[in-house]
Amino acid sequence: MKRRDLLTAAGAVALSGCAAEQAADCSAGNSESFSWKMVTTWPPGFPGMQTGVMRMVEQIKTASAGRLKIKVYAGGELVPALEVFDAVSRGKVEMGHGAAYYWKGKTEAAQYFTTIPFGMTVLEMNGWLHFGGGLELYRELYADFNLVPFPAGNTGVQMGGWFNREINSIEDLKGLRMRIPGIGGEALARAGGTPVTLPAAELFTSLQTGVIDASEWVGPYNDQALGLHDTARYYYYPGWHEPGPSLEGIVNKTALASLPEDLRTIIELATATLNETMMAEFTARNAFALEDIENNPEVEIRRFPDEVLEKLRGYVDEIISELAARDPRAARINESFQAYKSRVARWTEISEKAFLNTRK
Amino acid sequence: MKRRDLLTAAGAVALSGCAAEQAADCSAGNSESFSWKMVTTWPPGFPGMQTGVMRMVEQIKTASAGRLKIKVYAGGELVPALEVFDAVSRGKVEMGHGAAYYWKGKTEAAQYFTTIPFGMTVLEMNGWLHFGGGLELYRELYADFNLVPFPAGNTGVQMGGWFNREINSIEDLKGLRMRIPGIGGEALARAGGTPVTLPAAELFTSLQTGVIDASEWVGPYNDQALGLHDTARYYYYPGWHEPGPSLEGIVNKTALASLPEDLRTIIELATATLNETMMAEFTARNAFALEDIENNPEVEIRRFPDEVLEKLRGYVDEIISELAARDPRAARINESFQAYKSRVARWTEISEKAFLNTRK
Numbered sequence: 133m134k135r136r137d138l139l140t141a142a143g144a145v146a147l148s149g150c151a152a153e154q155a156a157d158c159s160a161g162n163s164e165s166f167s168w169k170m171v172t173t174w175p176p177g178f179p180g181m182q183t184g185v186m187r188m189v190e191q192i193k194t195a196s197a198g199r200l201k202i203k204v205y206a207g208g209e210l211v212p213a214l215e216v217f218d219a220v221s222r223g224k225v226e227m228g229h230g231a232a233y234y235w236k237g238k239t240e241a242a243q244y245f246t247t248i249p250f251g252m253t254v255l256e257m258n259g260w261l262h263f264g265g266g267l268e269l270y271r272e273l274y275a276d277f278n279l280v281p282f283p284a285g286n287t288g289v290q291m292g293g294w295f296n297r298e299i300n301s302i303e304d305l306k307g308l309r310m311r312i313p314g315i316g317g318e319a320l321a322r323a324g325g326t327p328v329t330l331p332a333a334e335l336f337t338s339l340q341t342g343v344i345d346a347s348e349w350v351g352p353y354n355d356q357a358l359g360l361h362d363t364a365r366y367y368y369y370p371g372w373h374e375p376g377p378s379l380e381g382i383v384n385k386t387a388l389a390s391l392p393e394d395l396r397t398i399i400e401l402a403t404a405t406l407n408e409t410m411m412a413e414f415t416a417r418n419a420f421a422l423e424d425i426e427n428n429p430e431v432e433i434r435r436f437p438d439e440v441l442e443k444l445r446g447y448v449d450e451i452i453s454e455l456a457a458r459d460p461r462a463a464r465i466n467e468s469f470q471a472y473k474s475r476v477a478r479w480t481e482i483s484e485k486a487f488l489n490t491r492k
Numbered sequence: 493m494k495r496r497d498l499l500t501a502a503g504a505v506a507l508s509g510c511a512a513e514q515a516a517d518c519s520a521g522n523s524e525s526f527s528w529k530m531v532t533t534w535p536p537g538f539p540g541m542q543t544g545v546m547r548m549v550e551q552i553k554t555a556s557a558g559r560l561k562i563k564v565y566a567g568g569e570l571v572p573a574l575e576v577f578d579a580v581s582r583g584k585v586e587m588g589h590g591a592a593y594y595w596k597g598k599t600e601a602a603q604y605f606t607t608i609p610f611g612m613t614v615l616e617m618n619g620w621l622h623f624g625g626g627l628e629l630y631r632e633l634y635a636d637f638n639l640v641p642f643p644a645g646n647t648g649v650q651m652g653g654w655f656n657r658e659i660n661s662i663e664d665l666k667g668l669r670m671r672i673p674g675i676g677g678e679a680l681a682r683a684g685g686t687p688v689t690l691p692a693a694e695l696f697t698s699l700q701t702g703v704i705d706a707s708e709w710v711g712p713y714n715d716q717a718l719g720l721h722d723t724a725r726y727y728y729y730p731g732w733h734e735p736g737p738s739l740e741g742i743v744n745k746t747a748l749a750s751l752p753e754d755l756r757t758i759i760e761l762a763t764a765t766l767n768e769t770m771m772a773e774f775t776a777r778n779a780f781a782l783e784d785i786e787n788n789p790e791v792e793i794r795r796f797p798d799e800v801l802e803k804l805r806g807y808v809d810e811i812i813s814e815l816a817a818r819d820p821r822a823a824r825i826n827e828s829f830q831a832y833k834s835r836v837a838r839w840t841e842i843s844e845k846a847f848l849n850t851r852k
Contacts, residue, residue, distance in 0.1 A: 195555065195761055197754040253844060255614070255648065258768065259775030288615060289843035351843070370846035394557040401555055401761035408618065408768040415619030416832075419839040426838075433842065441850050472776075477851060478786075479779040482793065483649035483711070484613060486730035488845040490801050491837060 166391065168202045171220070173213040173230035175332055176206035179357050180350075180417070181379065184285055184410040185229045188381075188402050195398045200391070202227060213331065217382070221277040226387035229284060231379050232270075233314045238277065240455055241462035244469050245270045245281070247377040249316050249448045251469070254286045254376035254411055255484065256476045261378065264472040269465050278385045282403035285379035285410035288418075290371030291355065292436055293348030294339060294364035299436060302443040311335060311347035315455075316373025319447040332358060339363035348373065352421035353414060361425050367433045372441055381406070526751065528562045531580070533573040533590035535692055536566035539717050540710075540777070541739065544645055544770040545589045548741075548762050555758045560751070562587060573691060577742070581637040586747035589644060591739050592630075593674045598637065600815055601822035604829050605630045605641070607737040609676050609808045611829070614646045614736035614771055615844065616836045621738065624832040629825050638745045642763035645739035645770035648778075650731030651715065652796055653708030654699065654724035659796060662803040671695060671707035675815075676733025679807040692718060699723035708733065712781035713774060721785050727793045732801055741766070 170189065174182040182204075189202040207213030210225070217235045220228040233246035245266070252260065260266040261283050274281050293312065297304065306324035310317075317327030328344055338344045340363045347364075348371065349355050361367070381403040388396060425431055456463040530549065534542040542564075549562040567573030570585070577595045580588040593606035605626070612620065620626040621643050634641050653672065657664065666684035670677075677687030688704055698704045700723045707724075708731065709715050721727070741763040748756060785791055816823040 191757055191761060195754055195757040197752070250850070253847065255771065255775050258772040259779070262769055262772040263776035289847045291843075352839070369842040370850060371843070372847070372850060375847050392557070394555055397551055397555040398758070398761070401551060401758070401765045404768050405761045405764040408764050409622055411615065412618040412622040415615050415836060415839070416623035418843070419619070419832075419836040422839050422842075423835055435842075435846065445850075472779075475783055476775060476779040479712070479775070479782050480848065481851070482729040482782075482795070483651075483731070483778070484844070485848040485851075486795065487613065487649045487732070487735050488840065488848065490610070490730065490732060490805075491841070491845075 163199070164392065165199045166201070166395070168200065168227055168387070169210070169225035170202050170204045170227040170229065171207075171210050171216045171225050172204065172228065173207050173216050173234060176209065178206070178332070178354075180287070180354060180410060180413055181229075181285065182206055184406050184413065187409070188284070188406045191405065192398055192402045195402065196395055200395050200398065207331075217277070217279075220382050220384050221279055223278070223384050223386060226384050228382045229379065230382070231377060232281070233377075236314065239273060239461065240459050241273055241465050243314060243455075244462070244465045245273075245378060245380065246314075247374045248452065248469070249319060249373040250375070250445050252376055252473055252476070253480065253484075254288050254378070256473070256480060257286070257376045257378050258283070258407070259476060260469065260472045264476075265468050266472075269468060273461060273465070274382070275385070280383045280385050280388050282381040282383070282400065283378050284381035284403040284406045286407060287350050287354075287374075287377055287379075287414045288411055289351075289376065290348065290374040291351045292368035292371050292373075293346055294355070294360045295346040295366040295368055296339070296342075296364045297345065298366060298434075299368060299440060301437065302440050305440070308346055309344045311338070311344055311349075312373060314373075315448060315451050316348075318451050319373070319444050322447040322450070323443065335360060336363055351414065351418045352425055353417040356421045356425065361428055361431050365430065365432055367425065367431055368436050369433065370436070372436070372444060378407075379410070523559070524752065525559045526561070526755070528560065528587055528747070529570070529585035530562050530564045530587040530589065531567075531570050531576045531585050532564065532588065533567050533576050533594060536569065538566070538692070538714075540647070540714060540770060540773055541589075541645065542566055544766050544773065547769070548644070548766045551765065552758055552762045555762065556755055560755050560758065567691075577637070577639075580742050580744050581639055583638075583744050583746060586744050588742045589739065590742070591737060592641070593737075596674065599633060599821065600819050601633055601825050603674060603815075604822070604825045605633075605738060605740065606674075607734045608812065608829070609679060609733040610735070610805050612736055612833055612836070613840065613844075614648050614738075616833065616840060617646070617736045617738050618643070618767070619836060620829065620832045624836075625828050626832075629828060633821060633825070634742070635745070640743045640745050640748050642741040642743070642760065643738050644741035644763040644766045646767060647710050647714075647734075647737055647739075647774045648771055649711075649736065650708065650734040651711045652728035652731050652733075653706055654715070654720045655706040655726040655728060656699070656702075656724045657705065658726060658794075659728060659800060661797065662800050665800070668706055669704045671698070671704055671709075672733060674733070675808060675811050676708075678811050679733070679804050682807040682810070683803065695720060696723060711774065711778045712785055713777040716781045716785065721788055721791050725790065725792055727785065727791055728796050729793065730796070732796070732804060738767075739770070 211219045216228040216230045231246045232242040235242045308325040311330045320327045456466040571579045576588040576590045591606045592602040595602045668685040671690045680687045816826040
């Protein structure tokens with residue numbers, strides 16, 4: 133089936149009752165109903181991400197009085213998790229949820245719209261996206277794929293990960309097999325480690341059987357759900373590699389354009405709401421889960437030594453320079469990202485950071 | 493006019509076209525239109541707050557296909573800024589926007605739902621409200637006033653304020669006349685200063701003419717708009733008194749109940765979106781304005797000495813203990829707030845704070 137046919141078939145399912153002459157009286161004529169499909173990169177029922185998406189589509193259904201119904205498929209249910217981008221781009225489904233850095237094989241520049249190691253916090257990132265030019269660049273990049281991205285969820289600063297050995301110097305990363313994606317993984321490789329890509333469902337067994345020596349995932353709330361505290365002794369912080377990863381709702385551009393303005397606005401409001409509430413959920417539930425983990429005598433929570441963080445920062449700077457040098461789109465986005473970051477980091481220094489440092 | 497009459501007159505203005513038998517075809521029968529009034533505590537066009545509210549009502553209008561139109565009146569245009577709570581509570585208007593701590597004269601416990609000095613950051617606060625029991629307590633408190641509150645905006649950590657003298661020790665606060673409201677102001681009084689309440693419009697002249705010696709307002713973006721950098725030399729941080737003030741949308745409970753479910757959900761989504769985008773706007777625009785202010789040779793940006801912050805923290809602890817002792821509702825909210833805060837502060841310590849402290 134061609135893309136156009138797919139969209140027509142899946143999209144507008146009911147041109148309902150109001151005749152044209154009655155349109156003004158019937159919700160400004162917006163009485164057409166839509167049944168959409170949405171695919172995500174998350175396991176079924178996965179806490180925070182998939183549950184947040186399920187909450188969002190319920191809100192869209194209610195806010196539209198049932199005129200926009202979205203059926204959600206978790207990773208692997210309709211398409212494999214890492215084919216979400218393609219499925220929405222090609223119009224096989226209308227909507228998706230995941231993270232831009234999963235699509236670096238399509239366009240490396242996408243990584244800026246999730247997170248850059250040693251980059252920006254969630255507050256800084258949201259400022260860039262909405263008031264610093266980030267979202268325009270994001271939409272420009274995705275337009276080539278017939279996609280419109282909406283920032284739709286954030287976990288905040290992640291944990292550095294679970295390790296079956298102590299990390300006392302940069303030397304301890306040599307030979308370490310660790311599940312860590314993206315630029316963080318490239319930095320590990322430059323330190324002599326071996327980055328591995330594994331889906332969430334395989335982390336527990338891989339760590340427990342020693343297939344890998346270490347794994348990052350998200351933070352206490354999610355990591356506890358995966359049982360990672362039973363697989364490794366050392367839980368390191370801070371998550372230098374993901375300081376404020378922004379997740380995305382993506383909508384097929386043709387499908388979005390087929391909606392009346394009220395439903396397009398409802399999607400905008402519902403994704404922004406998910407951006408807000410997912411972060412709130414991770415903040416609260418990470419705090420609660422951390423308490424459990426700290427009460428577990430089998431786990432030691434440790435801070436990465438300064439030397440390790442500084443070396444990793446050096447590798448990240450190299451990797452980003454190389455990325456910007458080989459990809460003009462990445463170069464343009466990098467310029468906006470870094471210029472904004474240097475300005476906002478000074479503000480964060482005397483606001484959020486200065487306040488937090490008054491705490492003992 | 494009685495409250496019921498007011499609401500009927502101001503509320504449902506048009507039972508539009510769809511006959512009962514057509515209801516299922518006409519947006520699930522939700523074709524009734526509403527024209528609401530909204531009053532705010534902010535000056536007309538005030539950047540961030542009033543402009544955010546104006547953006548929100550446009551989104552509500554569009555998302556509802558024009559079925560919920562809200563006319564906004566800035567502070568003083570329909571009722572004085574500090575009568576917003578009463579106007580919405582009594583049903584004179586359906587909706588309002590402001591900050592809960594402005595209503596401490598109605599119920600002192602309300603202050604917890606804006607901010608507590610040395611309390612929680614915006615991320616921590618949103619976690620408490622949405623996933624830590626805060627919003628339930630907030631709605632319970634406001635139910636007595638026939639109001640439903642929605643968290644709807646945050647400025648993040650504020651600045652400590654503009655001072656016409658150096659603050660080198662707690663002694664320097666003695667005799668200081670400073671515009672600072674709420675518990676922060678009470679703490680200043682215990683340090684021997686004189687807290688003063690003044691609306692935004694009077695800050696510039698009061699500081700310039702020496703009627704007051706110091707004033708806090710919000711942060712670089714708003715303070716610059718008020719011209720405060722032309723009135724005092726020293727700009728102190730951090731804003732210990734307002735680490736993450738949550739603003740509120742309040743809706744008259746009767747008016748809210750009169751809406752169909754789709755429009756109620758649209759209000760929920762639009763207020764949550766404002767909570768997100770106002771914070772993003774303040775983050776970005778504070779960063780940009782700070783750069784201007786730092787380039788101004790007439791201004792010195794300084795950090796409060798540790799001794800001053802520690803003394804103020806001690807006063808705040810006393811004030812909060814006394815508040816909880818005299819007001820059972822405040823005691824109950826304080827218990828939830830402090831229990832959550834101690835858990836989330838540990839998480840923030842190893843996530844947001846630990847990450848920010850990797851920055852040089």
